[in-house]
Amino acid sequence: MANIGIFFGPEKGSVEKAARKIAQEFGEEKADLIPVKGAEVVDLEKYDKLVFGLSTIGKTNWDSEHKDIDWDVFSSKLKSVNWTNKSVAIYSLGDQITYPQHFVDAIGWMYDRLMPLDVKVVGFVDPEGYKFEASEGFRNGLFMGLPLDEDTESDKTDVRISHWVSLLVNEFGF
Ligand SMILES: Cc1cc2nc3c(=O)[nH]c(=O)nc-3n(C[C@H](O)[C@H](O)[C@H](O)COP(=O)(O)O)c2cc1C
Numbered sequence: 001m002a003n004i005g006i007f008f009g010p011e012k013g014s015v016e017k018a019a020r021k022i023a024q025e026f027g028e029e030k031a032d033l034i035p036v037k038g039a040e041v042v043d044l045e046k047y048d049k050l051v052f053g054l055s056t057i058g059k060t061n062w063d064s065e066h067k068d069i070d071w072d073v074f075s076s077k078l079k080s081v082n083w084t085n086k087s088v089a090i091y092s093l094g095d096q097i098t099y100p101q102h103f104v105d106a107i108g109w110m111y112d113r114l115m116p117l118d119v120k121v122v123g124f125v126d127p128e129g130y131k132f133e134a135s136e137g138f139r140n141g142l143f144m145g146l147p148l149d150e151d152t153e154s155d156k157t158d159v160r161i162s163h164w165v166s167l168l169v170n171e172f173g174f
Contacts, residue, residue: 002032004172005047008054009036009070014093014150015055018157022051022091025165037070041080048086049172056094056106075113088114089123089168090145092137097152100133107137107145121145122171123164129156 004026008019016035023031031051034043044050054071090111094104114121124142130149137143146164148157 002030003047004031004049004051005034005044006031006051006053007034007036007039007044007074008052009074010055011035011037013055014148015053017150018091018093018148018161019051019053021158021161022053022165025161026169035070036074039074041077044078044081049168050086050088051091051168052088052110053091054093054106054110056092056099056102056104071110075110078113078119079117081117083117083119087120087122087172089164089171090121090137091123091148091164092145093148093150095151096130096132096147096149100131103130103132103135103137103149104143104145104147105136107135107143107147108139109136111137111144123168125164 006019006023008015019033023033090107092104092106096103111121121144123146124144125146127138127143130147135143137145137147146160148160150157
């Protein structure tokens, strides 16, 4: 079994495409891809190095309607996990031109669910090169995960993933 678990959702769109690229960058034998839909705590407990990938579908949606229901369901299970020796890196798909005030807010949403559980979150990213105005995923001068924008900057995705995975290789401590 691989030692990195990449949990992602939704399936079939840009989040899944990025999950596959991240796995490739680590080396496919090192990373398992797990759709978050239907995933359970036992699936997560197999890995010490975790990557969580999700899309941002709007603050109003996150806060009220929970449109990204798969992550919403799975996040409620995180409190049952034994987090000792585990680290999590977050990435989110977003669109910085159409939603400049809420670019990759989902990074903050995920981070705020992990913080109360004392989870070690790694893979923070410098905002250099992004055009956003505000983001709940951006605090103290850094994104608390990797923002990807397949809608308006798909040409930058590969290099962003490649830099981020190099950072994670360090921070996960291989
Ligand atoms: C209804 C809707 C709301 C969105 N809201 C945001 C947003 O608030 N912030 C953001 O950065 N991107 C937003 N996006 C862009 C998506 O995050 C982006 O298109 C992403 O790549 C979708 O991932 P998927 O193809 O895996 O579903 C929104 C997209 C839709 C359709």
